[in-house]
Amino acid sequence: MGLFxxxxxxxxxxxxxxxxxxxIIVAQERSQRGAPDYLPLLRRELxxxxxxxxxxxxxxxDIHVEREGDSxxxxxxVALPEKPNASGAxxxxxx
Amino acid sequence: MTEIIVxxxxxxxxxxxxxxxxxxxxxxxxxxxxxxxxxxxxxxNLDLIMGCERRVVYDFVNVIQGECTLKQALIKDxxxxxxxxxxxxxxRDKDALSKEGVERVLTELAEDGFDYVxxxxxxxxxKGAALAMYFADRAIVVVNPEVSSVRDSxxxxxxxxSKTRRAELGNGGIEQYLLLTRYNPERxxxxxxxxxxxxxxxLGIDVLGVIPESPCVLTASNAGVPVILDGESxxxxxxxxxxxxxxxxxxxxxxxxxxxxxxxxxxxGS
Numbered sequence: 023m024g025l026f027x028x029x030x031x032x033x034x035x036x037x038x039x040x041x042x043x044x045x046i047i048v049a050q051e052r053s054q055r056g057a058p059d060y061l062p063l064l065r066r067e068l069x070x071x072x073x074x075x076x077x078x079x080x081x082x083x084d085i086h087v088e089r090e091g092d093s094x095x096x097x098x099x100v101a102l103p104e105k106p107n108a109s110g111a112x113x114x115x116x117x
Numbered sequence: 118m119t120e121i122i123v124x125x126x127x128x129x130x131x132x133x134x135x136x137x138x139x140x141x142x143x144x145x146x147x148x149x150x151x152x153x154x155x156x157x158x159x160x161x162n163l164d165l166i167m168g169c170e171r172r173v174v175y176d177f178v179n180v181i182q183g184e185c186t187l188k189q190a191l192i193k194d195x196x197x198x199x200x201x202x203x204x205x206x207x208x209r210d211k212d213a214l215s216k217e218g219v220e221r222v223l224t225e226l227a228e229d230g231f232d233y234v235x236x237x238x239x240x241x242x243x244k245g246a247a248l249a250m251y252f253a254d255r256a257i258v259v260v261n262p263e264v265s266s267v268r269d270s271x272x273x274x275x276x277x278x279s280k281t282r283r284a285e286l287g288n289g290g291i292e293q294y295l296l297l298t299r300y301n302p303e304r305x306x307x308x309x310x311x312x313x314x315x316x317x318x319x320l321g322i323d324v325l326g327v328i329p330e331s332p333c334v335l336t337a338s339n340a341g342v343p344v345i346l347d348g349e350s351x352x353x354x355x356x357x358x359x360x361x362x363x364x365x366x367x368x369x370x371x372x373x374x375x376x377x378x379x380x381x382x383x384x385x386g387s
Binding site: 035036037038040041043044045047048051052055 | 263264267268271272275305308309310311312315318319320
C-alpha cells in the first residue's frame with residue numbers, strides 16, 4: 023500500500039466472492055454427477071407433453087436420480103400453476 | 118512395480134506440461150527410472166519443455182501403430198541417465214490413440230523396469246485426456262487459484278472417480294492430489310486471490326504442493342530446462358518438495374506467505 027493508495031477505491035475481497043461462487047456451483051454440479059445422459063432430453067420431452075395439458079413454467083419440472091442402496095429412484099416433480107388457465111388442466115389444449 | 122501417474126487439469130495453460138517435466142526430472146534425480154509421455158496428440162509440447170525437440174524421430178503414435186519399436190521412440194534425456202521422453206505425434210489427430218495401444222506401451226514400459234510413467238494429459242475431457250488418465254494409479258490435478266480452473270478441476274475429479282481402470286475394477290479408485298500452480302502469496306494476502314485453504318476446501322482432496330508464481334518458469338521453458346533444475350528459484354524448490362512428498366517424505370509447505378515489504382516500498386507502493 024503506498025501513501026496515496028487510500029485515494030483509490032479499495033476493491034472488495036474478490037477471493038471470498040470466488041470461493042463462495044465456486045462452493046455453490048461445485049456442490050450443484052456434484053449433485054448432478056453420475057446422472058444418466060438422457061435426463062436433460064427426458065426433461066424437455068416431458069415438459070412438452072405436460073404443456074399440452076397444463077401451461078407450466080419451463081422451470082417447473084424438477085427431475086433427478088437418487089441412489090438408495092442398490093436401486094436408483096427417478097424422482098420427478100412438477101409444480102402446477104396456482105390457478106388453472108383458460109384451457110383447463112383436464113381438457114387438452116387445442117394444439 | 119511400475120507406478121503410472123497422470124498429470125491432468127481440464128483447463129489448458131495451468132501448467133500440466135511444466136509440472137510433468139519437473140516431476141519426471143525430480144523422480145529421475147532420485148535414481149528412479151522414469152518415462153514421461155506426451156498425450157497431447159497434434160499439439161506436442163513436452164519435448165520443448167524438456168529441451169529435446171530436435172531429437173524427436175519417432176513418437177507415441179508411431180509406437181502404437183507399430184511403425185517403430187518403443188526403444189526407438191524413447192528419447193533419452195541428456196542430463197539424467199534414467200529419464201526418457203516419449204513425444205506426441207504432431208501430425209496425426211487424437212483418434213490415432215487407442216486404449217489397447219496405450220495399454221500395450223504401458224505394459225512394455227513396465228516390463229522394461231520403469232519405476233514411474235508420467236502421463237502428461239492434454240487439456241479438455243476428450244479422448245486424449247480420457248486415455249491419459251485411464252490406466253493411472255495416481256492423479257495429480259494441476260489447478261490455478263482462479264474460478265474456471267477450480268471448476269474444471271472438479272469436473273476432472275469426477276471423471277477420475279468413474280472413468281479410470283481402477284474405478285471400473287472397483288478396487289478403491291485412484292489416489293488424487295491437487296497441485297496449485299501460479300500461486301501469488303501477495304495477492305492471496307490482499308484478498309484478491311483464493312488461498313490454498315479455500316481451494317482445498319472447495320475441491321476436498323489432499324494437496325501435493327503449491328508452486329509460487331515465478332518468472333523462472335518462463336525462463337526455464339525458454340531454455341528447455343525443467344524449472345526443478347533451477348534450484349535457486351522458489352518454483353524449482355517447490356517442485357522438489359512436491360516430488361519428495363510423492364515419494365512419501367513429509368515436508369512442510371513453503372512459499373505460502375507474502376514477502377514483507379521494506380519501509381521504502383510501504384511508503385511509495387510498488
